Amino acid sequence: MSKRKLSRQQRWRIEKVQAERARRSEQRDAQDSRKLAAGEYGPEQPGRVIAHFGRTLDVRGDDGGGPVRCHLRANLEGLVTGDRVVWRAAQDSSGNVVDGVVVARSERQNVLERPDARGQLKPVAANIDQILIVFAVEPAPHPNLIDRYLVAAEATGIAPVLVLNKIDLLPEDGGELTALLHRYETLGYAVVTSTTAREDGLEALHACLAERTSVFVGQSGVGKSSLIDRLLPEEELRIGALSKDSRKGTHTTTTARLYDLPTAEKAELIDSPGIREFGLVHLDEQQVAEGFIEFRDLLGRCRFRDCRHRQEPGCALLEAVERGEVHPERFASYRRIVESLNGPERLGWLK
Ligand SMILES: Nc1nc2c(ncn2[C@@H]2O[C@H](COP(=O)(O)OP(=O)(O)OP(=O)(O)O)[C@@H](O)[C@H]2O)c(=O)[nH]1
Numbered sequence: 505m506s507k508r509k510l511s512r513q514q515r516w517r518i519e520k521v522q523a524e525r526a527r528r529s530e531q532r533d534a535q536d537s538r539k540l541a542a543g544e545y546g547p548e549q550p551g552r553v554i555a556h557f558g559r560t561l562d563v564r565g566d567d568g569g570g571p572v573r574c575h576l577r578a579n580l581e582g583l584v585t586g587d588r589v590v591w592r593a594a595q596d597s598s599g600n601v602v603d604g605v606v607v608a609r610s611e612r613q614n615v616l617e618r619p620d621a622r623g624q625l626k627p628v629a630a631n632i633d634q635i636l637i638v639f640a641v642e643p644a645p646h647p648n649l650i651d652r653y654l655v656a657a658e659a660t661g662i663a664p665v666l667v668l669n670k671i672d673l674l675p676e677d678g679g680e681l682t683a684l685l686h687r688y689e690t691l692g693y694a695v696v697t698s699t700t701a702r703e704d705g706l707e708a709l710h711a712c713l714a715e716r717t718s719v720f721v722g723q724s725g726v727g728k729s730s731l732i733d734r735l736l737p738e739e740e741l742r743i744g745a746l747s748k749d750s751r752k753g754t755h756t757t758t759t760a761r762l763y764d765l766p767t768a769e770k771a772e773l774i775d776s777p778g779i780r781e782f783g784l785v786h787l788d789e790q791q792v793a794e795g796f797i798e799f800r801d802l803l804g805r806c807r808f809r810d811c812r813h814r815q816e817p818g819c820a821l822l823e824a825v826e827r828g829e830v831h832p833e834r835f836a837s838y839r840r841i842v843e844s845l846n847g848p849e850r851l852g853w854l855k
């Protein structure tokens with residue numbers, strides 16, 4: 505994109521708006537400091553960010569209760585949905601919590617990042633237990649797709665789960681996809697099947713969601729919206745849709761929301777259109793190789809330390825393929841991903 509030339513007047517207006525914003529933020533922070541010093545905020549307590557809109561956040565206290573609209577101290581930046589925080593509540597004269605202030609962020613267990621418009625990685629959600637990679641009988645995944653998602657998930661350090669949806673469309677004998685799934689199960693991956701076409705089609709999914717914070721990812725048309733519609737009560741979906749609408753007018757990036765699933769014990773779902781498009785970003789060859797779990801014990805065992813696993817003699821990976829310990833299709837998949845690192849497919853998140 506070419507740099508837009510701004511007229512002096514435009515520049516002046518932008519600077520004015522920014523100065524005004526900074527002034528207001530300082531003012532609010534000074535106000536918070538005063539209130540904090542005056543003891544108008546309650547004691548520090550742990551909580552979790554369930555949505556964020558610029559410098560305003562919705563925080564849910566760990567001891568229950570509804571979400572509380574909070575603002576941030578000026579020294580806190582880059583909080584995302586899912587972050588665990590320390591916050592303090594302000595009460596009105598009758599003891600109702602009216603708002604709050606976030607004073608600190610706890611250490612993150614992990615973070616999901618995606619590139620912004622400039623290609624810079626930005627956090628979008630934190631503290632996720634599992635990435636549910638949804639694929640479907642229809643549209644069938646192209647051969648390399650599941651591996652791409654798995655490599656991307658492995659790079660985040662968040663456990664992937666493969667969810668085969670639309671199993672109502674499977675042929676009687678299970679078809680190739682069932683065989684493929686079995687291969688991933690043998691590798692050690694958690695695998696779940698589902699269908700929204702049957703009343704009991706989500707039972708395995710419910711079990712898998714319990715006690716965890718999950719995100720759904722997957723290519724278009726595999727049924728993510730349908731699954732989430734079934735999992736969340738209307739009330740929650742309405743809130744999500746509302747905040748989506750109110751974002752349309754502004755140019756802020758779509759923000760993620762943390763939902764409680766009523767159907768399973770302490771199951772949480774973080775969702776946003778942006779998260780659903782999760783895919784490979786900015787990985788190098790080494791990270792791709794490490795994203796194939798069956799390669800891990802073999803890496804570093806090649807004769808040459810800088811082996812690129814192509815045709816080098818004494819390559820531990822090639823030998824493992826030869827011995828039948830690494831599936832040739834997984835190895836081919838690895839090669840294809842490495843080759844695409846510098847090509848157009850590199851474009852980051854999968855659509
Ligand atoms: N037969 C069958 N169809 C399903 C199932 N789940 C979803 N569908 C259909 O698949 C189509 C796509 O579903 P969506 O939920 O929109 O898929 P999505 O992954 O959210 O797609 P995007 O919004 O484009 O990312 C819709 O027509 C659904 O009705 C299923 O279990 N079985």
Ligand SMILES: [Zn+2]
Pocket residue numbers: 806811812813814816818819820821822
């Ligand atoms: Zn090698």
